[in-house]
Amino acid sequence: MPGHGASPQREMRRRNLSRVLHAVAEQGPCSRAAVAARLGLTRTAVSTLVEELLRGGLLTEQGTTPPGGAGGGPGRPGTALVLTDAGPCGLGAEIGVDHLAVCAVDPRGQVRARARLESDGRDSDPGVILTRxxxxxxxVAHQARALELRPVRLAVAVPGLxxxxTTTVVRAPNLGWYDTDIAGALAGAGTGDRPSAGAEAHRTAGGKDYRTVGARKGLTAGALSADALPLLVDNEANLGALAELWLDSGRVPRDFVHVSAEVGIGAAVVLSGDLLRGTRGFAGELGHVPVRPDGPRCVCGGRGCLEQYAGEIALLRAAGLRADGPRDAAFTALAERAATGDTRTRDALEEAGTALGIALAGTVNLLDPRAVVLGGALARFATWLLPALERELRERTAAPGVPPTLVISGLxxxxxxxxxxHAAVRVVLDDPLSHLA
Amino acid sequence: MPGHGASPQREMRRRNLSRVLHAVAEQGPCSRAAVAARLGLTRTAVSTLVEELLRGGLLTEQGTTPPGGAGGGPGRPGTALVLTDAGPCGLGAEIGVDHLAVCAVDPRGQVRARARLESDGRDSDPGVILTRxxxxxxxVAHQARALELRPVRLAVAVPGLxxxxTTTVVRAPNLGWYDTDIAGALAGAGTGDRPSAGAEAHRTAGGKDYRTVGARKGLTAGALSADALPLLVDNEANLGALAELWLDSGRVPRDFVHVSAEVGIGAAVVLSGDLLRGTRGFAGELGHVPVRPDGPRCVCGGRGCLEQYAGEIALLRAAGLRADGPRDAAFTALAERAATGDTRTRDALEEAGTALGIALAGTVNLLDPRAVVLGGALARFATWLLPALERELRERTAAPGVPPTLVISGLxxxxxxxxxxHAAVRVVLDDPLSHLA
Incomplete structure (x- = not known):
């Protein structure tokens, strides 16, 4: 971790090692010379740093760079630096309303292991869900270790505030969780050699893509917490926005509003590449921006919030579909009816697009972002949402200059x-000294 | 200016001199020891910096600090450091819809000279207004010089984007100005020894508090621009927010939304003490956040924007008052009727408060600020606006934890x-090396 009793020299070395790793991460395979040019450091300084990272297993060399290619010096072939695909890895987890998912990402950014479990989280017992x-x-940690990867951090995305x-979910209405600290139930997760099986996982149709492993882990709670992975808990819209920023930087700029439409509607505001968290950590509650102030009562206590028009339940009901059954089936039905031109479905999607446009118009007028990114489950309905959404945005945000770009998330x-x-594995790039082999 | 060909040593010196000035500005009269403690520098280092600032005329010494008082060392009386009230000063100007105003502020933050002119700016010729x-x-520059102050910068607040x-007003609908660069007309303003009188100023009732000076300045345009004051042009809501931050830090935190209700309704978002400007510079357009999406058509092209309910014209009309006459008279009448309990007036103010509450609820849900500051002309009607405003905020932003504080601007x-x-004079604190005598 940065700064724990660090001398200025060690701090400088840590920072420069981190800069080299980030430069390689951003450029892809590249020469030492390309790194030096990008960072404005001498080739000698970069060579020293690179040697340390090679020895520590965070960088590796591959093939040769083509003459003049990949940012290398003119005409001189050499080996290209790449981030390792072994050694440390990050574990990401998602607590969804109808599923749980976990994956492992290596420093190169590749997903190397994953597991998914259909799991009904509505009005659920946190203890049961967290044990699953x-x-x-x-x-997933076991799979990762079999690939010579070593988990260094666990980050969990939750559909709530x-x-x-902290690691406390203050409010997740769609799970029925309030003031739930998830650190205790996850203490020690991912640290053992073999998976625990403290709960009988409900494996349904969606759960086919992972291996079933059932050996019980024999460690005591004390031993678990002694080697616990550092745990990061964040709102799903925040982590979704960071994924757009990190994984789709070609289309997504560093100032944007990310809409994450799932059962609830969340958003995240990214300013100069940083998340706006808000005083309490609750920024981005787009779902509770008033759209029609005298509209239907919302679970939040307000009236006519965006979620009452563009949230999943409102949308399915307006389209005449059941909102309390399996989500996948309902969304598939919605997409099929929209594709065949069903009027009620099209009207429901247009109303949702209109409401999104009204709420986003207010957001754009307040924040003047460079882009609005539409992500989450609603991204697949963009074809039918966009005409109304764009109309409202256009009519209600008529400022001069280039208006914000509307980007449909590829994720x-x-x-x-x-x-x-990615948030979990980036700790390796940010603080390489703690993760050298 | 920072960084022009500066050596690292010079840059470090500039930065430390600036830190000393800001420390004195924030603490008020204080000892060298108090400055050293605040900055974590040695007393020797601070003494060297202070001597340079005393010689350069940016600091002065006054009286003695009481034993143990004003942050001095225990029991040892000494002279107290204060910012100078002579030397450099900042000029601030405001282009209002019905007036123009200018003032000079010394490094201590005191207003030392001011002038005001009633001037109808509605649908006006920018050339005429800017000449006035x-x-x-x-x-005001002449008055300041008579007090041994030397203007170093001019900052202009405008009611528009x-x-x-840049120095270009892209859109100021209430002035009828579009794409108006105000730098040319103001080039050289405030730089001469004696005031120019290029235009016959219309002096009306409000214009009694300044001296009439009419001597024409004999310099050519070329000579003027050669010694032109650096010019800063910004939206009035942004500068109003900075004033709250700088002048009322006891009540106003470093993360807040500032509502500036004048003829138009603007806002400014301050995050960690910095203004959020937005990609194009247009952040804070709270007046065009949709409140009732099917409401009356707005000049912006939208419908049911906040300005259609809480803007000055809407409010006066709803109260049955003329909106096209003198503003002061209309507002005085509004206040009198509200005070006597006139139903129509109270209803109009309640409707405006409701609309403000709906728009601010969306803002709070998006940004989770620590405070909302109500400033501008509407601040004086807080008594009648607040009940509805607070009701809407309470019902529509029911997140856990401490909700944002509502602060009524004292300015x-x-x-x-x-x-x-203040923005103009703070350049002296930020870059003292350029302003040493």
Whole structure:
């Protein structure tokens, strides 16, 4: 961890090692010379740093760079630096309303292991859900270790408010969780050699893509917490936004509003590449922006919130579909009816797009972002949502200059899980000294 | 200016001199020991910096600090350091819809000279208005020089959108100005020894508090621009927010939303003490957040924007008062009727408060600020606006934890002018090396 009793020299070395790793991460395979040019450091200084990272197993060399290619010096072929795909890895987990998912990402950013479990989280007992999640985490950690990867951190995406700087879910209405600290139930998850199986996981149709491992882990709670992975808990919209920023920087700029439409509607505000968290950690509650102030009563206590028009339940009901059954089936039905031109479905999607446009118009007028990114489950309905959404935005945000770009997320519903895993592995890039072999 | 060909040593010296000045500005009269303690520097280092600032005329010494008082060492009386009230000063100007105002602020933060002119800016010719403003600026600069103050910068607050990093008013609907660069008309303003009188200023009732000076300045345009004051142009809500931050830090935290209700309704978002400007410089357009999406058509092209309910014209009309006459008279009438319990007036204010509450609820849900500051002309109607405003905020932002504080600005309509002058003089604190005598 940065700064624990660090001397200025060690701090400088840590910072420069981190800069080298980030430069390689951003450029892809590249020469020492390209790194030096990017960072404005001498080639000698970069060579020393690179040697340390090679020895420590965070960088490796591959093949040769083509003459003049990949940012190398003119005409001189050499080996290319790449981040390791062994050694440390990050574990990301997602607590969804109808599923749990976990994956492991290596420093190169590749997903190397994953598991998913259909699991009804509505009005659920946190203890039951978190025990299931722990099993999945242990399973993915075991898979990762079999690939010579070593988990260094676990990040969990939750569909609710997380108090800033804590692991406490303050409010997740769609799970029915209030003031739930998830650290205890996950203490020690992912640290053992073999997965625990503290709970009998309910494995349904969606659970086919992972291996079933059932050996019980024999460690005591004390031993578990002694080697506990550092745990990060964050709102799913925040982690989804970071995934867009980190994984789709070609389309997504560093100032944007990310809408994450799932059962609830969340958003995240990214300013100069940093998340706006808000005083309590609750920024981004787009779902509770008033759209029609005298509209239907919302669970939040307000009236006519965006969620009452564009939230999943409101949308399915307006389209005449059941909102309390399996989500996948309902969304598939919704997509099929929309594709065949069903009027009621199209009207429901247009009303949702209108409400999104009204709420986003207010957001754009307040924040003047460079882009609005539409992510989450609703991204797949963009074709039918966008005409109304764009009309409202256009009519209600008529400021001069280039208006914000509207980007449809390429990650969709995967965003929060990938964001969590990347947030976990980026600690290696940010603080390499703690993770050298 | 920072960094122009500066050596690292010079840059470090500049930064430390600036830190000393800011420490004295924040603490008030204080000892060298108190400055050293605050900055974590040695007393020797602080003494060297202080001597340079005393010689350069940016600090002075006064009286003695009481034993143990004003942050001095225990029991040892000494002289107290204060910022100078001579030498450099900042000029602030405000282009209002019905007036122009200018003031000079010394490094201590005191207003030392001011002038005001009633001037109808609605659908006005920018050339005419800016020539009037230039006369006022020259007049205040002349007053300041008579007090041994030397203007170093001019900052202008405008009721409209300013393109980021420019002096161009992109859109000020209430003035009828579009794409108006105000730098040309103000080039050289405030730099001469005596005020110019290029325009015959219309002096009406409100114009009694300044001296009439009419001597024409004999310099050519070329000579003027050669010694032009650096010019800063910003939206009035932004400068009003900075005034709250700088002048009322006891009540206003470093993360807040500032509502500036004048003819139009603007807002500014301050995060960790910095203004959020937005990609184009247009952040804070609270007046065009949709409140009732099917409501009356707005000048912006939208419908049911906040300004249609809580803007000055809407409010006066709803109260049955003329909105096209003198503003002061209309507001006085509004206040009198509200005080006597006139139902129509009270209803109009309640409707405005409701609309403000709905728009601010969306803002709070998005940004989770620590406080909302109500400033501008509407601050004086807080008694009648607040019940509805607070009701809407309470019902629509029911997140856990401490909700944002609602602060009524103590600066009111003075905020933007004071913010401009302080923004102008703070360049001295930020970059003392350029302003040593």
């Amino acid at each position: 999640l722990r099993t999945l985490v242990d399973e 997380v108090a800033r700087g 969709g519903a995967e965003g929060p899980l990938l964001g969590a895993a | 403003l230039r006369t006022l600026v020259d007049e 300013v393109a980021r990093g 009111g309509a003075e905020g933007p002018l004071l913010g401009a002058a």
